[in-house]
Amino acid sequence: MGAFYYLMHPNQLRSIIQWKLWHEPVHRRDTSQESANLKECFRYLNMTSRSFAMVxxxxxxxxxxxxxLFYLVLRGLDTIEDDMTIPLDKKTPLLRNFHDTMEIDGWQFHGSKEKDAExxxxxxxxxxxLKNLKPQYYEIIKDLTKKMGNGMADYAADTDKIENGLQTIExxxxxxxxxAGLVGEGLTRLFVTSELANPKLAERPSLTESMGQFLQKTNIIRDIHEDWVDGRRWYPKEIWSKHVDKWEDLFELSKREQALNCISEMVLDAxxxxxxxxxxxxxxxDQSCFNFVAIPQTMAIATLELIFRNPxxxxxxxxxxxxxxxxxxxxSTQNLFTVCEIFRRYVRRxxxxxxxxxxxxxAISAxxxxxxxxxxxxxxxxxxAKLNAANEKRQLGEPTADPGEGFVMWMxxxxxLVFMALLMIGIAWFFGADFSSTFDDVKKLWTSLDAPKPPQPLAGAGRDEL
Structure with missing residues (x-):
C-alpha cells in the first residue's frame, strides 16, 4: 500500500508507527552467541515463515x-507432503521415516519443486x-515428527481423499x-518441560487441540480460492453439499449466496x-510464551471476521x-484481558x-x-464509575497516550505531502514546464498590490455627464 492509502487511512499509519516505535520485545535474539549453522537456520526460518518468524x-x-528448529523440521515435512510432483512410492516412506532421517548427518533432499525446497x-x-539441543527437547521434536509424518503419509496414500476431497467433518x-493439533501438542510439551507454562495444560489435551484446530481451520477457510486453483479441496463435503451440488459451484457467480452461506457454516465450526x-x-x-501463542490466535479471529460474508x-x-x-x-502482547477484548471486538463484528x-x-448469533x-x-x-477510573489509569500508563506519538504521525x-508536491513539480519541470514566467507573474501581482491606488472621483461628479 502506498503513501496515498495511509493519508486516507491515518489510523492504519498510526498503528504501524505505534508498533515500530513502542513495541519492546521481552527477549532479543543474541546473534553474537550463534554458530554459523544456527544463523543459517534462522535465515531459513525468516524465509519460510510469513507469520511465526518474529514471535x-x-x-x-x-x-x-x-x-x-521444531518449526523448520515440520516445514520440511510439510514441503514434502505438499509437493505433488514427488511420486507416491517415494513420498510415503519419506514422510513416515522423517523422524529417523533427521538424525542422519549431512542429509539433504533435492527432489522437491515447492517454494520452500531450498x-x-x-x-x-x-x-x-538439532544434535545440540537438550535431550528432553530433542525427544519431543522427534516424537511429534513421527506422529505427524505418519498422519501425512496416511492422507497422501488415500487417493480417494486427494481426488474427491474430505468427506466428513470428522x-x-x-x-x-x-x-496443526500435533504442532500444538509439541509446543505445549516444550512449554511445560521448560516450566514456562502451567503443567496442568499437559493434562488437558482438548485445550491444546483447540489451539491448533482454530488456526488451521481459519487458514483453510481463507485459502479456498488458492486451494481450488491448485486442485486441492479441504472443505468437508458434509458441509458444502448442504449448499451446492458440486464443489465447483461455489465459485459460480450464480451461486454466490449459497457459497457465502457455506463459508458462514465453516466459520461457525471454527x-x-x-x-x-x-x-x-x-x-x-512466561510473557514471551504468552505473546507467541496469543498473536496467531488474535490474528485468526480477525481473519475470520474479515472473510465472514465476504465474497x-x-x-x-x-x-x-x-x-x-x-x-x-x-x-496481543499486553495480557489476557486485552486479548479477550480483541476477541470480543471481532466476535461482535x-x-x-x-x-x-x-x-x-x-446458530452463529448463539x-x-x-x-x-x-x-x-x-x-x-x-x-x-470504577470502570472509567480503571480505564483512565490504564491509559495513563500506556505509550498510546504519549502526545509525541501524534506529533510523529502528523510530521x-x-x-x-511535501514530498508528493516536490515530486509533481519535478515531473512538470522534466516535461518542459517553464516556471520563470510563473515567478514573474507572481512578482508583478505582489507589486501591483503594494502600489498606491489613484484617487476615485466623488459620487456627485457624475452629474456633469447628464
Missing part, C-alpha cells in the same frame, strides 16, 4: 532454538543444530489434528474452539491490512455482519453470544 525470535532463550536442499544445517478435524483457546492462553507463565475470498487471496496487523500484535437470510443465522458470555465470566463488568503526513 519465535522473541521467545525466552530457553526455548528459542528448540521452537525454531530448506530441504540444505537440511543438513538443521540436523547439525475427516476434516482429523486432518487438522495431524497438520468459532466453537474459541473458549478453549482463551482458557489455554491463561496457562502461560472476495472466492476470487482472490484476502489478507488483514498491515495497520490492523500491527494494532492486533501490539494489543461477526455478529453484526450476520445475515438473517443465512440458514446458520441463529455462538457469538456464548463467546461473549465466556469472556464475561473471566472478566466480569464493573460499575461505570510523517506533512513530509509525505
Amino acid at each position: 519465535i525470535q522473541e521467545l525466552n532463550p530457553e526455548l528459542l532454538v528448540s521452537v525454531a 530448506l530441504l536442499e540444505h537440511f543438513d544445517v538443521v540436523i547439525a543444530e 475427516d476434516y478435524e482429523l486432518y487438522c489434528h495431524y497438520v 468459532l466453537k474452539h474459541v473458549e478453549e483457546c482463551l482458557f489455554y492462553m491463561a496457562g502461560m507463565r 472476495a475470498i472466492l476470487e482472490r487471496n484476502v489478507k488483514i491490512t498491515k495497520g490492523d496487523t500491527c494494532q492486533i500484535m501490539f494489543e 461477526i455478529h453484526r455482519k450476520n445475515d438473517p437470510r443465512d440458514p446458520n443465522f441463529l 455462538r457469538c453470544a456464548k463467546i461473549e458470555q465466556f469472556i464475561e465470566t473471566l472478566y466480569p463488568k464493573q460499575d461505570a 510523517v503526513v506533512i513530509l509525505s
